[in-house]
Amino acid sequence: MAQSQADARPEASDRTRRFIFVLLPEFTLLSFSAALEALRLANRMSGKPLYEWRIVGDGGGMVRCSAGTVFELDGDLPEVSRADTVMLCGGIDIVSATTKRLLNWLRREARKGPVVGGLCTASWALAEAGLMDGKRATIHWENHDGFEEEFPEVSLTKSVFVIDGNRMSTAGGISSIDLMLKLVADQHGEDLANAVADQLIYSAIRTDRDTQRLSTPTRIGVRHPKLGEVIKKMEAAIEEPISPALLAGQVGMSTRQLERLFRRYLDRSPKRYYMELRLQKARNLLMQTDMSVINVALACGFASPSHFSKCYRAQYATTPYRERGSSSAKE
Incomplete structure (x- = not known):
């Protein structure tokens, strides 16, 4: 402003x-x-x-x-x-x-x-x-x-x-x-x-127009512009995930090209990376809010609580319900 x-x-x-x-x-x-x-x-x-x-x-x-x-x-x-x-x-x-x-x-x-x-x-x-x-x-x-x-x-x-x-x-x-x-x-x-x-030896005074974190592509060292654009689109569509094929088309490349870029820069598939983004948000919501596990699942694009629990356990070696319980115990 x-x-x-x-x-x-x-x-x-x-x-x-x-x-x-x-x-x-x-x-x-x-x-x-x-x-x-x-x-x-x-x-x-x-x-x-x-x-x-x-x-x-x-x-x-x-x-x-x-x-x-x-x-x-x-x-x-x-x-x-x-x-x-x-x-x-x-x-x-x-x-x-x-x-x-x-x-x-x-x-x-x-x-x-x-x-x-x-x-x-x-x-x-x-x-x-x-x-x-x-x-x-x-x-x-x-x-x-x-x-x-x-x-x-x-x-x-x-x-x-x-x-x-x-x-x-x-x-x-x-x-x-x-x-x-x-x-x-x-x-x-x-x-x-x-x-x-x-x-204060403070040589770079920031204003209210400066953001607190580097963009995700910059932070993880991705310099390919189209890959960076896809990652931003993923971050903006957590509740209603977009298919990798549609994401690829939106940035003017084939699904195969997108797969190769993710493997080259991030050593994982677009689907796996997207899942990790959604699960990270789910973990934040479980530990920072009183939202029910079902509502957390829906907010992160999981239509089925059982599927959410299965994916969560695979990523964090615990269930969403136990995560919520351990967070409450700390409080």
Whole structure:
């Protein structure tokens, strides 16, 4: 989205802005620390207290990140003001981390009108609270399939970060830096944002137009354009799979040519590769959502639950029902 001149102008006020970081259990340390460091360095490089922050969590006390380190919180979930920026920090097992008390707090405080954002997987909690309805959002690529199924009212993107009105989200990892540099630039000018980036040894600032992952063909080293096009078509048609013969015809080649390309570049048949894509999505849905096994099967192009179970067992050496059970046990 093109940035307007009004958006590009830094605000004149140097008043201190308060961030409320809400650390969810098993949050991703990198996403949180990257955001916090960007704010700290903005203060240092400007020589002014442009930002302050509190680190809180459900119940206060202590919270552990996914790396195992335990953090002492400044307190319980607080009352916020319209001028605050609330940033939820998520990580693994975001569904379990999204407690009823957290959801009630989010809904209540959001009515006051603050900016509310989610780092890494925390946009799931915001969507669960209904705060992302009708908004654009992003989430870590690993949670993309589950999010898309659970929250169809949210326009999910693959961007590294998204700002839509007073809602923000990031894809995780160092995308927190990109979001914070954008905020610093909007509020205090690009010179300060660039100075912060230099301190972070961050030489490639990304925008909300950048995607969080390389395309599948690029990631797996496929340089043949027609093969790459077929893979994209497969990824876009998981629920209603397209036959290899039809895919070949759509890109102007024979089925035999397509078979040879898959064997050469991926050491498997088009049918096998397509099946693996569908089963990978099925596994994501089983582990990230409460969808029934039958609905997961249908969402991944399997008309018969028994056929789905047979294919799943061949790929993962367990059944979909056991996979769902093991996922619940971890929670």
